[in-house]
Amino acid sequence: MGRRRKESPTAGEVEEERPPYFFGAASTSMVRILAVSLFALLVRVLVALGPYSGRRRPPMYGDYEWYRNTSSNDLAYWGLDYPPLTAYQSYVHGRLFLQPFVPDSMDGSVVGSSRIFPAALCFVFIYFGRRIRRGRGDGSVTHEWLLAMILLNPCLILIDHGHFQYNCISLGFMIGAVAAILSGRELLGSFLFCLSLNHKQMSAYYAPAFFAHLLGKCLRRHNPILSVMKLAIVVLATFVLMWWPYLYSLDAAREVLSRLAPFERGIYEDYVANFWCSTSTLIKWKMRFTVKSLKLFSLYQVPSNHGFLHALLNSSFSFYLFSYQVHEKSILLPLIPASLLALEEPTAFGWLTYTHSLLSLFGLIYRLPIEVHGRRRPRIPWKLQTVMALSSFSSALLHLVYLIVRPPRRYPFLFEALIMALCFAQFVILAIYSNIRQWTLRDASPGFPSEKKKI
Secondary structure, eight states: OOOOOOOOOOTTTOOOOOOTTHHHHHHHHHHHHHHHHHHHHHHHHHHHTSOOTTTTOTTTTTTOOOSSOBTTBOHHHHOOOSOHHHHHHHHHHIIIIITTSOGGGGGGHHHHHOOHHHHHHHHHHHHHTTTTTTTOOSSOOHHHHHHHHHHTOHHHHIIIIITTOOHHHHHHHHHHHHHHHHTTOHHHHHHHHHHHHHHOGGGGGGHHHHHHHHHHHHHTSSSHHHHHHHHHHHHHHHHHHHHGGGOSOHHHHHHHHHHTSOGGGOSSOSSOSSHHHHHTTTSOHHHHSOHHHHHHHHOOOOOOHHHHHHHHHHHHHHHHHHOSSOOGGGGHHHHHHHHHTTTTOHHHHHHHHHHHSTTOGGGGGOOOOSEETTEEOOOOOHHHHHHHHHHHHHHHHHHHHHHHOOOOTTOTTHHHHHHHHHHHHHHHHHHHHHHHHHHTOOSOOTTSOOOOSOO
């Protein structure tokens, strides 16, 4: 009797077979990710070898100060202008590096303190879901490219590791919060964002986007009040924990709060490409208005993950353009959400990066891979290409003139003012474009899963 032939399984019984290249593709992907991370770390170390702000100038040694005026701390000149988490970081670093070793041992503390590496990795893995782990590809290296866009941001590297600052900590917490929220862990995301706020108050630039997105998700749940209460408890508990050493008296808390808005320095820094500086060439704000007046001036859509990232960019852009006391590190706040949107908005991201870090050698990597999620790279409209080309040419020409031409004696800062005005104009165009994109979004981003109506 012949052997019975095995029947073919039905469609429902067919198991998903892993492609023969599964292990090879997955391991190759992880090697590329590791290579990008190590290269980004190497670049930071090399930049950190140069001199930094406050080097060999005791008792400064960089951004290490406190809230009170003492014989070794001139509060009006280098008092601490950041929330308590920065104070704890300063204390720990002082104990670990300054006291047992020489002050120069602080050189590598920014690299060692960076939170942006693990946060960027989490974001990229969540962004692409299981694509990386399963070794699925579409002929592109978009996940490694996106990781490079976040970690090799030239502005962040130069400001943190060249100028010796710690923006990578607060921005790392913020990116971690975004990754947690996109993965459905809203409580963890709220906690991480509160840490970002308590490290540098500029993270408040993102607060409207976080608040609106989380509130929108809570309102779509079966028990919205309970969801809001959970988030509120996490936020309040985190702030109480961070501020506990200063809650023993009203004066102690007020002492810290007063340092978070140092209006005695003036309402804005000079020659920063925001609204106040750019328009001050025509309207002398500081002469026409008091600091108190200028301080007052500055001061329900269905939520989607793609819209959340756009909201982060638009909120931070608005704060950057119109808030007071804009420092050079403030541009990092819109740059980070722009880098998270690099695959979805490559034109805007590339233009923003070139605008702030024109002719940087890092600019060579800012080129979108051929395919993203199986789609061809989007074509840039010729009108936008013309505007970008003219702005790039104007910026290059201004930089060249700045280097080789001496300005008139009557206007010694003429070229700085022109560069500032040009950059501000481009920032305004990008901000308008990004706001239009957010309010005209229709479908969920291909980088994220679609959400159900009720969670």
